Amino acid sequence: MNIHFKLNGTPTEVEAEADEMLLEVLRRELKLRSVRATCGIGICGACTVLVNGELISSCIFLAPLAEGCEITTVEGLGGDHPVQHAFEEEHAFQCGYCTPGMILTTKNFLEENPAPSDEEIKVALGGNLCRCGCYVKIIRAVKRAAREEHVQ
């Protein structure tokens, strides 16, 4: 079947099986490599994308449900987003595999809570796992992003 959605601002049409997950379609058909599989059961957050502004685990989100939606991946942030800057400045990654999911979660979270405490950040990142264990610097990056977005 054909599915239509707006991907990072661009109207997009893709072919997918009715029972396929959005993750597979984004990777295979649209070559979006920032969207990554780890757990396959919606726990780790490596496959996080924004669907109509909501955080979604694309590994358990049926592709046809994206019909007519607006989808944002890290590619859509363009590289100059304050959250991306903050992650780079704070060295908030090692292997980088979970980083796109962390960045999207942070972006979404800071829109809701522009001045979070450490405890609130830890809760907000509960669905994004980093096996390299970069959490100390990730928390700093979230706080830096909050400051920078505030300045903007």
Add this chain to the structure above:
Amino acid sequence: MSNPRVTGAIRYAQDVEFDGMLYASILRSPYPHARVLKVDASAVPKSVVVLTLDDIRELGSYGCQIKDQTVLAIERARFVGDPVAAVAAPTKREADEALDLIDVEYEPLPGVFDAVEAVAEGAPLVHEHHAISDNDAAYFGIRPQEGTNICHRFRIRHGNIDEGFEQADVVVEETYRTPSAQHVPMEPHASVARWVDDRLEVWTGTQTPFNLRMDLAGIFSIPESQIRVISPPMGGAFGAKTFVRTEAIAACLARKANRPVKIVLSRYEEWLTLNRHPATIQVKLGAQADGTLVAKRVVCWVDTGAYADCGPGVAQKMGYAAVGPYRIPHVWVDSHCIYTNLPPNGAYRGYGAMQAVWASERTMDLLAAKLGMDPLEIRLKNVLVDGDQFCTGEVMHDVHFIECLHDIAEKIGWAENKQGKGLCVLMKGMQTPSRASIVVEANEDGSYTVYCATAEMGQGAWLSIRKMAAELLGVEVEKVHYPEPDTDIIPYDTRTTSSRSTYMMGRALVEAVRDLKRKGEIGYGECVNTGGLDPDTGQGVASTHWHQGAAAAEVSVDEETGKFQVLKLHAAIYAGHVVNRPGAELQNEGSMIMGLGTTLFEQITFEEGQPTNANLSDYNIPAAGDLPESFTSELLEREGADVHGLGETALPPIPPAIGNALYSLGIHLTDLPLSAEAVLQAIDAREQAKGGRS
């Protein structure tokens, strides 16, 4: 913004693609031990390429230390997950569907799932013979015990153990158990293989490109020069991406299909590919009344699963790491690497040190308690200093355990109050012997290219090596290029393991830059460290370079439920000279967090050889919320000092620091992880010993 990790532009092995590429799936044994009687793939459509026993029977066997593995299980499947067939199809979905059409007939056999039981009389034999590998990862004397499940026996005989215990005024004895754990690299194992004429090319996230090439050459009976291994950056590895994992099956399928073939494992398959060695360790430690250590006896039962992998090396390192960084005149160690019918166990951040340090450092606190001594004082009194002899006979140099201990004691506030607090100090060897070599080339545009086998798995090695090169060459780091390791163009390196790269490659780099300055266009440098241990006496040089650290923890326990909180965690690592501070901090913090997972909840459970928590819902890894309120680390530097490896040093001291903190409250635990249930039982035991809980 240029960092490809932040923009998502980084390409891992799982992202490698070629036109006409097929996707593979692996059919795995559902039995932990079974005879494979028949594999019938006649129902599989012709568009799918199938690999069965007939395709691989003529191929060589492999194994980095013991040659005990074939591309598919030939006669017997030896663990739940042992590959018995594989397929490649135009899509992953078609490949998965084809697996259901393959009919396999098994005859289940009795299995053995515990290393201690596997060495008992009459235990089923997992392998009939243990052929020592010709791969250069078999770098030490391996002592398989024919007719048993023991594929390596390592011994240390130092002093006279009986006389030692006779001199002891106080002796403590305990047995400790550590379970299997999963590395959980966020990126699963992924490889792409293709044949270009008679040459095999493999893109794979690997820490060991040259060891992999050796084993692949043996499997296909072709010269190593006919194989090209390329290692893109990895989405985490932690020891899991070593030696042969998915590459041999991908290469066989690619040859049969005459097309490129990609394998990306599912998360479940990660549990069937490589895990951490479960271990049982018995420690007996004796000291004089003033706290001077006189004798230590250690026995390790190291469960390597159904195939040895690098288990013999792990058992050896566990054996000497369990002695600890102490002056002990009489030492006796027996460490056995033992087959069972569990999935293979291999390198896991620390390479056996975690299991050993848990046993050794918990015992130090038992001894301190029995002597009525301060746990810090007994460590300071016995810890190795420069010029001391270790139990291997080697004389220690460049050791800083006392500084590490002073730092953690200060940070945890040891002098003020010791209740609920615990300490740990550790030493960890670096791969010895080994060789690192590197080429530096000057480009016409004023930039430089380093050709180096060191793999990037997130540890930041490429940046560290580029930074060191830039400093030596007097240019900006942006002027130093580091292409992906490609065995066609890089010089030999032992492997990216045991936190050796910054130290060993750093030294090779100094030579290469010196050579470049002499010659003008290209320079070559190498660094060789020599040594090794006699497997029967443990005498020799265990390591030419020691990783040293210490950790302290503070806990609070709910005595009614056994639930406890780690309030403070601090680790101090001797770093000598830090090359890239944020990277070094990340390695330290990441090791501590992994250690926290191992302490608190990580444990693979098996039921008769079947993994029962092989997913990230039932098997938890630490999240941001698991960080203790106070979580700090220190990188100890000294003027003019050498670079010290630090990729894993801060993991092993975490479990004993927390275990000893609980012990300061009378809660004695011997088995990891430290569940609330176990704490509650230990509280009950303490109260019973006191004469009943009120």
